[in-house]
Amino acid sequence: MCARLYVNIRHLSLETYVTLSTEIVLGTVRWQLASVLPSGLVVTDYGISIQECLKGSLNDEVVLRLYGGVVDQYQTVVDRAAHLGLNSELVLFLCPGTEPSKRGILGLADGAYQVVASPTGERVVSGLHAFGVPLPVFASDIGSIVRKERK
Amino acid sequence: MNTHKQSSSIVQCAMFCVALVVPIVAGGLEHVRTQGHPQGCSSADYERAEYWGGGPYIPSHMNALPSPAFEVVHASSAPNPFIPGFPSPNLCGAPSLPAGITNAAAAFNSASLSGLDAFIPLNRQFTFAPAPMRAFGQDDINILTFHEGPLIFGGAGGQATLAVTSAYLDFNAYVPEPTRIYEADIAFNASSITGYSFVDADPLIPANYNFSLQAPVLGFADLQGVLMHEMGHVLGLGHSVIDGQSAANNSHFPTMFPVAQVLPFPAQVGITRDQFCQAQTYQLDGAATLDGGILGISARTLERDDLSAIGELWQPPNYLMYYGAIEGTVREWVPTWGMNLPINGVVVVAVKADNPAEAIRVQTLTYSYPHNASCDQFANPVLGRYQIRGLTPGSYYVYVQSVDQDSRGTTCNPGGVGPPCYAGYYSKPSDPPNWVDRLQLGQGSMLTNTAGPFPLPTPYPTEYYSGLGESSLEGSQFFATHAQAGVAITVDAGTTTSGIDFVLEYNSTTAPTLDMLTVQTGTAGGPGYASPRGLAIYPHLGSQVSVGFTVRGLKANQQCTLLSGTARTLTLIDGQLREVANALSTTSADATGTAVFQLMLPYGNLENTFYQVGYRYNGKNMFTNVVNVWSSTQ
Numbered sequence: 001m002c003a004r005l006y007v008n009i010r011h012l013s014l015e016t017y018v019t020l021s022t023e024i025v026l027g028t029v030r031w032q033l034a035s036v037l038p039s040g041l042v043v044t045d046y047g048i049s050i051q052e053c054l055k056g057s058l059n060d061e062v063v064l065r066l067y068g069g070v071v072d073q074y075q076t077v078v079d080r081a082a083h084l085g086l087n088s089e090l091v092l093f094l095c096p097g098t099e100p101s102k103r104g105i106l107g108l109a110d111g112a113y114q115v116v117a118s119p120t121g122e123r124v125v126s127g128l129h130a131f132g133v134p135l136p137v138f139a140s141d142i143g144s145i146v147r148k149e150r151k
Numbered sequence: 152m153n154t155h156k157q158s159s160s161i162v163q164c165a166m167f168c169v170a171l172v173v174p175i176v177a178g179g180l181e182h183v184r185t186q187g188h189p190q191g192c193s194s195a196d197y198e199r200a201e202y203w204g205g206g207p208y209i210p211s212h213m214n215a216l217p218s219p220a221f222e223v224v225h226a227s228s229a230p231n232p233f234i235p236g237f238p239s240p241n242l243c244g245a246p247s248l249p250a251g252i253t254n255a256a257a258a259f260n261s262a263s264l265s266g267l268d269a270f271i272p273l274n275r276q277f278t279f280a281p282a283p284m285r286a287f288g289q290d291d292i293n294i295l296t297f298h299e300g301p302l303i304f305g306g307a308g309g310q311a312t313l314a315v316t317s318a319y320l321d322f323n324a325y326v327p328e329p330t331r332i333y334e335a336d337i338a339f340n341a342s343s344i345t346g347y348s349f350v351d352a353d354p355l356i357p358a359n360y361n362f363s364l365q366a367p368v369l370g371f372a373d374l375q376g377v378l379m380h381e382m383g384h385v386l387g388l389g390h391s392v393i394d395g396q397s398a399a400n401n402s403h404f405p406t407m408f409p410v411a412q413v414l415p416f417p418a419q420v421g422i423t424r425d426q427f428c429q430a431q432t433y434q435l436d437g438a439a440t441l442d443g444g445i446l447g448i449s450a451r452t453l454e455r456d457d458l459s460a461i462g463e464l465w466q467p468p469n470y471l472m473y474y475g476a477i478e479g480t481v482r483e484w485v486p487t488w489g490m491n492l493p494i495n496g497v498v499v500v501a502v503k504a505d506n507p508a509e510a511i512r513v514q515t516l517t518y519s520y521p522h523n524a525s526c527d528q529f530a531n532p533v534l535g536r537y538q539i540r541g542l543t544p545g546s547y548y549v550y551v552q553s554v555d556q557d558s559r560g561t562t563c564n565p566g567g568v569g570p571p572c573y574a575g576y577y578s579k580p581s582d583p584p585n586w587v588d589r590l591q592l593g594q595g596s597m598l599t600n601t602a603g604p605f606p607l608p609t610p611y612p613t614e615y616y617s618g619l620g621e622s623s624l625e626g627s628q629f630f631a632t633h634a635q636a637g638v639a640i641t642v643d644a645g646t647t648t649s650g651i652d653f654v655l656e657y658n659s660t661t662a663p664t665l666d667m668l669t670v671q672t673g674t675a676g677g678p679g680y681a682s683p684r685g686l687a688i689y690p691h692l693g694s695q696v697s698v699g700f701t702v703r704g705l706k707a708n709q710q711c712t713l714l715s716g717t718a719r720t721l722t723l724i725d726g727q728l729r730e731v732a733n734a735l736s737t738t739s740a741d742a743t744g745t746a747v748f749q750l751m752l753p754y755g756n757l758e759n760t761f762y763q764v765g766y767r768y769n770g771k772n773m774f775t776n777v778v779n780v781w782s783s784t785q
Contacts, residue, residue, distance in 0.1 A: 001289060002320045006384045008313040008377060010347075010369070010411055016441050020310050020368075039288020041317065043306055067306040078307070079390065095309030096301040104301065107311035 001040050005067055005078045009107060014129040018145040021093040021106050023056030026115070026139070029084045030061070034069035042076035044069035045102065046084050048092065054142045062094070065102040082112035089115040091125055091138065113138070249351040251374030252279050252295070258375075258453070259382055277382060287336050289319050293385075295378075297341040297349070304340050310369065313347055313411055313446065314339045314377050316384040335385040339377065347372045350435060350445065370413065370440040376406075376447030383407045388460050391514060404449050405456040411446040455503075459513045459541025475642035476540040477501055479616075479651035481551055491654050493535025498552035499653075501539045504639045514552075515539045538647075546639045550615040551653050616640070616651050700748040702764045702775055705740040711766040712737045713748045734765075 018024065027048040034044040046064040068078040082105050084090070093111035094103040105111045113127030115135055123135040130138050256277040279295060287296055287303055298304065307315050319334040339349060348367035351374045383406055391405040404412050418436035437444040453461075462470055481499065482491040500514045515537050539549070615637030640648055705711060713735045740746040746764070764775045 003289065004318045004320060005307060006316045006318070006381075006390070007307055008315065008380055008411060009308055009311055010313060010413075010446060012311055012369070012441075016369070017311075037288065039286060039290075040319070041288060065306055080308075095305065097305040098302055099305075102305075104305040104307070104309050106309045108308045110311065111308075 001074050003041055003076045005076065007078065007080050007108060009080060009110065012107065015145050017093050017106060017111060018055065018142055019149060020095065021055060022096060023058055023094045024054040024091065024142055025050045025058060025062060025094065026052040026054060026091050028089045029086050032086065034071045036071050036074045040074065041067060042069040042071055042074050043067055054139055055146050063102045064105060065097050065099065066104065080108045082109045084112065091115060248279055248281065249374055251351045252378060255375045255378040255382060258379060287338050289334055291334055293335050295337045297339045303338050312340050313372055314381055316381045318384060332387055337381045349374045367440055371435065371437055371445040372411065373445055373447040376450035377411065379406050380450045383457065386461060387464050391456050405454045406450040407457055412449050413444040413446050414448055456513050462541045472645045474540065475542045475544055475644055476538055476647040477542065477547065477549055477640060477642060477651050478538040478647055478649050479653065480535040481537060481653045481655065482535055483655045499537045499539060499549065500552060501542060501547040501549050504546040504548050513539050513542060542642045544642055544644045546641055548615055548637045548639055549651055550637065551655060614653065614655060616653060698750050700762060702746045703744065705744040705746060705766060707740060707742045707744055709740045709744065709766055710737060711740065711746050711764050714763045714765055
């Protein structure tokens with residue numbers, strides 16, 4: 001069975017993303033495992049090893065559960081899904097997941113920022129609100145918003 | 152260019168198709184695995200997804216959901232003690248449904264969609280009826296549900312998601328495309344406490360039906376507009392990849408645009424239901440939310456882009472006799488190859504030239520296959536090919552939408568691995584976030600060329616077709632960045648105009664671009680919404696608004712003139728077509744080619760005014776893009 005999920009999404013400001021996220025983490029995709037729900041939709045769990053929590057507190061690993069994936073003859077394709085390649089490094093804005101022990105990504109692709117090396121070797125962040133922004137700068141921006149929230 | 156008669160949508164295949172890589176069949180059809188098995192083409196009815204940028208997905212089987220019947224349920228955890236079997240207190244009025252639902256159904260079920268086009272009767276009849284709670288998932292029952300909590304949306308974007316449509320698809324053995332939607336479920340994100348609150352009917356009428364008992368954090372969303380977008384998915388439409396550059400007041404965004412547009416929403420009194428199903432007055436104040444308005448109202452009206460897509464998918468008799476098409480290829484300069492190579496995944500748009508104020512625009516993507524490709528065409532793909540169909544007869548400009556330079560990072564990969572590439576609206580990091588309607592193309596419709604993965608050598612600005620002689624080295628002020636410098640193409644009913652081939656300008660600097668950068672009011676309430684596309688002004692801001700316009704990309708000390716108009720119509724002046732006619736003031740660019748205009752605009756004159764800057768180059772009148780100012784009272 002094949003299903004296609006179309007998601008009607010709203011682009012939000014970075015401030016709103018920070019506010020609505022339960023946690024924001026810098027992490028690396030370590031494993032992924034797809035399964036079929038009774039509804040016939042495929043979900044994929046992603047294990048993220050956490051290097052740094054930019055908001056909230058989590059242990060060394062967080063598991064994400066997102067719609068999409070392939071299991072035998074079942075396939076679910078999600079429009080605007082985040083690309084979570086194995087061993088890729090990302091900054092992820094997390095939200096409550098489909099079950100308590102797992103998280104989702106706020107805004108799907110909009111809430112997943114890729115961390116890559118620039119031509120000069122600097123780690124830079126690319127995503128909805130950051131294009132080639134040095135990782136420390138992006139983390140600092142998020143930190144500022146989090147501190148402002150607490151006040 | 153040349154024209155030829157369109158052929159029937161039914162094709163007889165005699166050669167090999169490409170192998171199907173998705174081994175999936177369900178829904179009562181024979182289960183067939185086709186992976187790795189090139190099949191002889193014997194299926195007669197399939198189509199390619201050229202029109203709707205969400206990827207190679209468009210079902211074409213005419214039996215798909217012939218009368219999509221939806222059960223409207225609410226998956227709230229709170230049981231409704233007053234209507235047994237109905238878990239939600241928010242559908243207290245059952246069996247009567249919110250007007251937004253019935254209005255959306257009526258809009259699609261009408262004999263002539265939106266009254267815009269007498270030749271596109273939709274032979275699908277949507278029905279909605281209240282029902283007990285059912286699960287979101289494949290069970291051969293279509294549901295429309297208002298869902299609270301993360302059970303659905305936790306895996307689909309959380310609070311940033313307004314709604315999701317899950318379409319369940321059939322494939323057949325012979326073509327690499329889904330052929331039928333056999334079920335569809337729609338879920339609205341009703342987690343309004345931290346997200347959106349759906350409102351019903353016209354928000355200007357204080358008789359709203361609200362699905363939330365609490366004020367939303369993010370904003371209000373229009374039930375009818377959002378539902379019409381989701382119903383488009385049920386019919387098989389993906390997301391439109393058209394830009395919105397001429398969309399004054401957002402009114403011309405296609406219903407299938409992937410990002411809901413927001414309009415300011417003044418405070419008013421609405422009606423909601425408490426847990427006892429009693430009507431309660433409720434203060435609806437869009438300005439108090441983070442979004443500052445209401446989402447999705449513009450989606451209530453189907454635009455030409457939507458209508459053409461629907462018409463192509465659900466062709467009524469003689470449809471092809473009444474509409475025309477434009478086709479061609481798009482190429483780019485690839486230095487490592489030293490030649491122009493075709494590029495897939497760019498957005499091509501046809502805009503009606505004789506009435507641009509109506510913003511009749513139809514888009515497509517370049518693919519390797521034409522619409523209704525024959526197996527022969529599948530076996531011999533033409534890279535970079537595009538076809539824009541469903542065009543009413545008349546004169547059109549055709550342009551390739553800009554490609555986002557910011558997506559050209561070192562890891563942007565069109566193959567589906569790594570961050571996605573973007574095309575479409577030329578967004579910049581400096582854009583206000585809520586207006587960054589960047590288009591993310593789905594896997595399968597990502598930018599790609601025959602020279603390998605990105606990065607490509609340069610971003611491309613919007614480029615209009617300028618006739619024979621297109622080249623990659625036309626120069627930044629010679630290639631057609633605006634309609635005025637383009638060549639209009641005649642489209643006749645029942646014919647296809649071919650040979651509208653583009654060669655994207657290589658290594659150009661973007662032509663002079665007008666931005667509206669500053670808005671100062673000196674009164675409380677905020678500046679309204681500013682974006683490169685324009686500005687929405689709150690009505691309560693005061694009697695005057697100071698607005699700054701900046702043009703970049705001119706030559707040093709170049710004279711330029713700010714023009715304005717209250718309607719965007721093409722007018723022939725000095726032998727050149729102008730979109731905006733009235734000259735306001737003239738100034739000179741500085742040494743960096745930047746010119747600034749500062750205006751003090753009385754509020755009463757703000758509604759739907761268009762601004763553009765004109766300048767002379769090599770004896771020709773040239774013009775920047777147009778930006779719009781509109782009032783939030785619209």
